[in-house]
Amino acid sequence: MKKIIILLAVVLMGLSAGTVAFASTLINGAGATFPYPLYSKWAYEYAKKTGLKFNYQSIGSGGGIKQIKAKTVDFGASDAPLDPNDLKSAGLMQFPMAIGGVVPVVNIQGLAPGTLNLTPETLAGIYLGKIKKWNDAGIAAINPGVKLPDAAITVVHRADGSGTTWIFTNYLDKASKEWHDAVGFGTAVRWPAGVGGKGNEGVATYVKRIKNSIGYIEFAYAVQNKLTHTRLKNKSGAFVEPTAESFMDAAAGADWAGTPGFAVVLTDQAGPKAWPIAGATFILVYKNPENCETAGMVLEFFDWAYKNGGEMAKSLDYVPIPPKVYGIMEGAWSKEVKCGGKSLWPR
Numbered sequence: 001m002k003k004i005i006i007l008l009a010v011v012l013m014g015l016s017a018g019t020v021a022f023a024s025t026l027i028n029g030a031g032a033t034f035p036y037p038l039y040s041k042w043a044y045e046y047a048k049k050t051g052l053k054f055n056y057q058s059i060g061s062g063g064g065i066k067q068i069k070a071k072t073v074d075f076g077a078s079d080a081p082l083d084p085n086d087l088k089s090a091g092l093m094q095f096p097m098a099i100g101g102v103v104p105v106v107n108i109q110g111l112a113p114g115t116l117n118l119t120p121e122t123l124a125g126i127y128l129g130k131i132k133k134w135n136d137a138g139i140a141a142i143n144p145g146v147k148l149p150d151a152a153i154t155v156v157h158r159a160d161g162s163g164t165t166w167i168f169t170n171y172l173d174k175a176s177k178e179w180h181d182a183v184g185f186g187t188a189v190r191w192p193a194g195v196g197g198k199g200n201e202g203v204a205t206y207v208k209r210i211k212n213s214i215g216y217i218e219f220a221y222a223v224q225n226k227l228t229h230t231r232l233k234n235k236s237g238a239f240v241e242p243t244a245e246s247f248m249d250a251a252a253g254a255d256w257a258g259t260p261g262f263a264v265v266l267t268d269q270a271g272p273k274a275w276p277i278a279g280a281t282f283i284l285v286y287k288n289p290e291n292c293e294t295a296g297m298v299l300e301f302f303d304w305a306y307k308n309g310g311e312m313a314k315s316l317d318y319v320p321i322p323p324k325v326y327g328i329m330e331g332a333w334s335k336e337v338k339c340g341g342k343s344l345w346p347r
Contacts, residue, residue, distance in 0.1 A: 027298060030057035031064020031077030032163045033200040034218040035281040038098055039077070041312050042305045049304075052297065060199060062161020062187045068092065068284045074291075075298050076284035079163020080187050081263035091287050093336045095262055095329040096280040097302065099251050099319040101219045102167045103242045103277065105227040107207050108134060108149060112228065114241045117142045119233040120175035120276075126153055126214060127172065128182060129193030134212060142233075149212060156206045156215035159196025161187040167279035168216045171267040175235075175276065216277075219247075220316050234276045235268050242275050247319045250278035256325050262332075285337060292339035299333055299345050306330075 029039075036058040043054035057063075061078035068076030069090050082094055104118060118126075122138050125131035131138060135148040158165045169185035183189050197203040200217045204225045207215040219242050222229050231239045240246050249271040254264045266278040283302060289295035306329075310320035321329070333345040 026052050026294065027054045027075075027301065028056075028073045029054070029064075029075040029077060030059050030067045030073045031284075032061045032079045032281055033058045034061075034079045034100060034102075034164050034167075034279075035077060035098055035318070036200070037220045037224070037316050038309075038313055038318050041316065042301075042309050045309075045312065046301055046304055052301075054301075058199060058201075060158075060160040061163030061166065065161075065284070068286075071286075071290070074285075074294050077281065078284060079279055079281045080166035081265070081280070081282055082261065082284070083263060084261040087261050092284050093261075093287055093332065094282045094284050095302075095332065096256075096264070096321055096325070097283050097305065098313050098321060099247055099266065099278060099280050100317070101242045101247045101250075101275045101278045102164055102171075102216050103219050103222050103229045104214055104216050104232070105204070105207050105222050105229050106214045107209075107211055108228065109211065110147065114229060114231055115146060116228075116230045117146075117233065117239050118230050120172070121178075123232070124172050124176035124179040127155055127157070127191075127193065128179065129155070151212040154210050154213040155191075155194030156203050156210070156213050157191050157194050157196055158188075158198070158203060160198050162199075163187060163279075163281070164200060164216065164218060165189065167267060167277060170265060171277045174268040220318065223317055232276050234274050235270045236272045236274070238272060240273055240275055244314060244317055244319055246273050246275035247278045250274040250276070251280075251319060254280075257328050262329070287336050288338060289344075292344065295337065295339065296344050296347055299337065300347060303330065303345075 039056050047053055061080050064076040065078050067073045133152055135150050140148055166187045169189055172179040173185040197206045200221045203215040204217050204221045207213045208225055229242055231241050233239050250266045250269040252271055256262055256264055264280060268276050306326040313320040334343050337344045
């Protein structure tokens, strides 16, 4: 896919049988492609209820951060949490809206999903360009009985600034000393090998088209595109599959209240069933917005999503934020988001 997909969540509200009215676009957001399927669903359902219409640009976390800092959108979205100093200097606050997983996906003929095992060392070796063929001895050793082709591996990574990349490389940075020493982590890194696709959509498309390729995408994109995910060896030594349960296990010990800026990182957790490349996806809003009414509507929408969007999140293979956690977030809204010196929440 050569263009970043930008979907306008156009929503209709029926007035009577055979008549439909279009609501005006009131809320504009931009950022992470990781939660795009979920935010689109929420926006559609919320607009049916309220008549409000949302425009969310799925342009990547880097773009979302730039746009919210430039004050060209009403909210930003990022899978890479901003550190407290960055939030303070930009006059922003962030809060999590869902938890999901980044998964390696492959295009190997005849291979069923969840068949191929990878370790941190083999995954890092592939992305470092050191493991060049699927039948490499290191991969074969952890996949007894799996037919691996004598074929060159095509590595696919993100070409844009990406929170999905931040989560993926943060995991590799923790789990592989070789990766840590050679590359590190960030929303964009100097890739040692491979071709780049824009957005989760672009990486999914490349992997779908290129034989013997590997890429990393948010799990919902793997499911929607019917791509073959791998299993990964987690910190506890178990080979696990990406599921809502394994994402939840990764998030089980998260200390939201005690983490400055709520910047919790869920990669390489020690839970026995934890998926090692889990992550939260965050919303960024202004602490002192210029348009008080719009800012209030943004908070109302995310309050509704917290309280009513859990089953929708689960249906798309995300883990919803539990009530005790979103209670902490909404308490922070009351303290931090103000207009004219007055709190915007509760409305």
